[in-house]
Amino acid sequence: MLKGLRNIIKKEIKDLLRDPKILFGMILMPIIIFPVMGLMMGFSMKTAVETAKSARIAIWDSDGGAEAKNLIEYLRNINPNIVILNSSSLNESINVSLELGVSSLIVIPEGFTENISAGLPGVVKSYTIIRSLAFSGIMSGASGERLIEAYSRILTVRIISTRIYDVTPDFVLNPIRASSMTIIKGRVIPISPSIIASVASQTITTPIMLTIMIIFAMQIAATSIAIEKEEKTLETLLSLPVSRFGILAGKLGGTIIIAVLGAAAFMVGYLVYANQIFVSYGEDMPQVSLESIGIGLTPQAFIVLGVVIFMALLSSLALSLSISVFAEDVRSAQTLVGYLYLPLMIPAFMLMMVDLNSLPLPIAIPLYLIPYTYVIQASKDLLLGEYTSSIIGIAYISLFTLAVLYFAARMFATEKILTARLRIFRRKTITPKT
Amino acid sequence: MDAVVVEELTKVYDGVKALDKISFTVREGEIFGLIGPNGAGKTTTLRILATLIKPTSGRALVFGHDVMSEASIVREIISYLPEEAGAYRNLSGIEYLEFIARFYAEDGEAFRRIVEEGVKISGLGERLRDKVKTYSKGMKRRLQVARTLMVKPRLAILDEPTAGLDVVHAFYVREIIKEYASTHGVTVLLSSHNMLEVEYLCNRVAMIDKGRILCIGTPKEILESTSTHNLEEAFMKVVSNA
Incomplete structure (x- = not known):
């Protein structure tokens, strides 16, 4: 057997x-x-992330004020591939951006510095140029938008610390901090x-x-x-x-x-x-x-x-x-x-x-x-x-x-x-x- | 002792009677042929003797062992070659012979002897090293005949051993069966619808049609009793008289 x-x-x-x-x-x-x-x-993931990190961004500053310069300075520090445009109109900026092959165009309109100084929201326009629906194409296109959001948070902290004296920026941004615990098999983790x-x-x-x-x-x-x-x-x-x-x-x-x-x-x-x-x-x-x-x-x-x-x-x-x-x-x-x-x-x-x-x-x-x-x-x-x-x-x-x-x-x-x-x-x- | 004793064997498949109370005996050492047309009941008889299917009634003994109650003993002493037997496509011819030999060999020496015998019977030489899927129909059949006879069974059950083969391969297989039965004393029970082949090979034959045995005897006895010149004519005469 x-x-x-x-x-x-x-x-x-x-x-x-x-x-x-x-x-x-x-x-x-x-x-x-x-x-x-x-x-x-x-x-492909690595390539997509690297492409997004090194995306070229064009800026057209039609404001020319101090706050606009601060923003450009910040963007230059973060991303070395910033191109400053000397255009006379929005259409020209868009055309030049397309010719240069950048992935996004940031437009700082007139009155940006004036608004912020007066305590009003400053407007920045971000134009994302999508040339391909591939992951890397969209990721790099959206990088201009993300950089403005990041700068906005930095500006918030600066405004709170310079204009509101009795609270810290951290308190204003996070008035409640939730601390989450989990209990598994009677053990607190x-x-x-x-x-x-x-x-x-x-x-x-x-x-x-x-x-x-x-x-x-x-x-x-x-x-x-x-x-x-x-x-x-x-x-x-x-x-x-x-x-x-x-x-x-x-x-x-x-x-x-x-x-x-x-x-x-x-x-x-x-x-x-x-x-x-x-x-x-x-x-x-x-x-x-x-x-x-x-x-x-x-x-x-x-x-x-x-x-x-x-x-x-x-x-x-x-x-x-x-x-x-x-x-x-x-x-x-x-x-x-x-x-x-x-x-x-x-x-x-x-x-x-x-x-x-x-x-x-x-x-x-x-x-x-x-x-x-x-x-x-x-x-x-x-x-x-x-x-x-x-x-x-x-x-x-x-x-x-x-x-x-x-x-x-x-x-x-x-x-x-x-x-x-x-x-x-x-x-x-x-x-x-x- | 009789090699095979079949008594009143009946097999019914879904209301259809494939065998109807057939009885015959095969003597030890002889080549016995079951002859009849397709659907006569030859394969059913051989399958019952090979312990693959069970009879509806009656009994069958192989060297005194009942095929139903002593099936495992019967399998030790028989070797069965089905009509459409295949071999494992992805094994080589020699690996297939070794696979079969392992079931019968008691020790390494016996295993070697069985495989050597298989190699000799097949006559396939170096082609035995090739995979079975590359073989022609004739080569496959020679491999099957070799694996059936190499274990020197007491009873070899061969279902249509030369069906579908060309003249050369059919001749080779017939010669091997004849030589093996006479040299090694292997009892052979074979089925065929080739009457001339049976006349050449068999010591005795049983003519079967529609599940019933019509006559049994040596080819010479059948020819004499029917006053015919060959088994084909004899079969037609027996069928018309039945």
């Missing part, structure tokens, strides 16, 4: 890995495509919940990646039986001196190994991709790690999560194998298994947003019946050190998997595996050869 099992696992791995669709689609593509995508996106939410949202990738991995594995499992039918190798296999359960277990084992390889390739590719993206955003990311705020997986929790994921994978593969027994060819098997994706994805998407316990019973009960629900719930609960959902999950998925495996083994032991010929969207035929 063991000899036959090992032989089948070995054959499955060899056969699957030599299939260009699986080798490229599941293993090489994620390793190559993700890093290339990350590199390209990182490069001096961090706003919005920051925790944004950091925790990064864990959203886990269920997405798990879903993708399980879908890949299910496709392989469904194909591995159907291809035996399509390539006419099944009859020979079933007549060999190996038990039907051995064949089933061998196929399951081979598929799991390929799925794990695919998942590893996916993870490596994704990590490189994420790294490239975050490097380009680097400075703006909140520097908070989940561990530093008491949310994290302990080694025990990590193992428990691993068991839950493995059990869910096993149950999905067993289900996929059982269903594909009824399919006549690979296409039908993949279509049949495709019907399982929806129930697989429902818990993934629902539980990303809400907690299972907060759902009304009529919605929660069907979710509780789907083994995959427990993976998502456990991955969230284990971060907070909660083990109950994992334990219930492992028990339920084990029972579910055993039932499915029993059904699959029964199907393998009967002639149904040879005679069931379900064709999707085609006429159902049961015409065994005599």
